[in-house]
Amino acid sequence: xxxxxxxxDLRLLRTFDTINGRSVRYDYDIFxxxxxxMYGDGSSQWHNIDLMGNVYDSPRPYGQELWSW
Numbered sequence: 758x759x760x761x762x763x764x765x766d767l768r769l770l771r772t773f774d775t776i777n778g779r780s781v782r783y784d785y786d787i788f789x790x791x792x793x794x795m796y797g798d799g800s801s802q803w804h805n806i807d808l809m810g811n812v813y814d815s816p817r818p819y820g821q822e823l824w825s826w
Contacts (some may be wrong), residue, residue, distance in 0.1 A: 762771040768789070772781045780797040786806065793803035804812045 758775045760773050760775065761769060762773075763819045764770050768785055770784050770821045771780060772796050778797070782795045783791060784795070786792040788806075790806050791804070792806070793801060806812055810813070
């Protein structure tokens, strides 16, 4: 059985699987978009969203530096 914890804004904050003991914590950016998940084993998955709404798996789209000084 999986239990879910929702925030006051109805965003999914955490899930917990009572059968295998696995959990996931979800994080959101300032706009309310899902930005990442932290798994109970310590692994994580993050997404970065640019101003156009494109989703990237790394802070640097296409492996390029966003800013160079």
